[in-house]
Amino acid sequence: MKKLYTVLLFSFLPFLAPAQNTAEAPPDTVKVGSYVISVHDINFHDKEYTVRFWLWFVYGNSKFDFSKQLDIPNAKSIEPPELIPDSLGDKAWDIMKMKCTMKEKWDVRDFPFDSQHLRVQIENTLFDKTKLIFEPDVKGSQFDHDDAIDGWTITNFKVSREENTYETGFGDPSSTSQVFSSFNIEMEIERDAWGLFMKIFIGMYIAFLISIVSFTPHPSELEPRFGLPVGGLFAAVGNKYIIDSLLPESSSFTLVDTLHALTFVAILMTLIVSAISLKLVDRGNEALALTVNRQGAKIVVGAYLLANIVFIVMALS
Secondary structure: OHHHHHHHHHHHHHHHOOOOOOOOOOOEEEEEEEEEEEEEEEEOOOOEEEEEEEEEEEEOOOOOOHHHHEEOOOEEEEOOOEEEEEEEOOEEEEEEEEEEEEEOOOOOOOOOOOEEEEEEEEEEOOOOOOOEEEEEOOOOOEEOOOOOEOOOEEEEEEEEEEEEEEOOOOOOOOOOOEEEEEEEEEEEEEOOOHHHHHHHHHHHHHHHHHHHHHHOOOOOOHHHHHHHHHHHHHHHHHHHHHHHOOOOOOOOOOHHHHHHHHHHHHHHHHHHHHHHHHHHHHOOOHHHHHHHHHHHHHHHHHHHHHHHHHHHHHHHO
């Protein structure tokens, strides 16, 4: 009987034991904000820029160490942060001064009338979204309105939270992906580019002016009629190479490409008009040669100016 009692007791022990809480604990919330000090060293050719900013984190989990666990996936390089540890009530309050060289895929289709979208993505390298969720400090996050960026204007600044998915388990055979909470600093920048436009295109327009001067000599004057456009063509090509050295490689046809292509075509048309006029003079039809020269000059100059205006207006819009 005693043996039977013992067996029954052990059989009911699992039901008598207190229930275990198997529910997974919710992720810790970290309040994070940013103040952008400056954006500088914008380099289109190397597809990068440098940004300096303050970051602050308010959290209650002592396992978090953002001075060592911070990552910016879209940065080329991150300098060691300047950490100012503090506390707010019973929570840790870390303030860090950051300097990063960011990689950026510049959109130069409308250069120099371009606007750019900059984005700094901040994550914790150790804790995924099941352990840590960022809560953006939208009200406290700002940028230096006076000195943040030279030559550009920040038109839209915001901070937000997103989830960044990595399609790998990082060696964990039970997982095919991991999702991390990310804090994003985003801004739209644009500039008043007319001064820059004149600086980079003045050589091209002078080259075109040199070429159309060839319309003024008599059609029979071979050397100036053909020498001036060829000289202008070389000048335009040189100007194109100089501008291309400032910009990243692009498979799309940019405004720079379009305006230079128009100049090349206009100079070619200048040479064609001169060739036709010269041929007519050789045939003894000087009056018609002068007419072709005069009307050809009007068509070349008018079409060139109109096409430039159209493409520039399209870039501005």
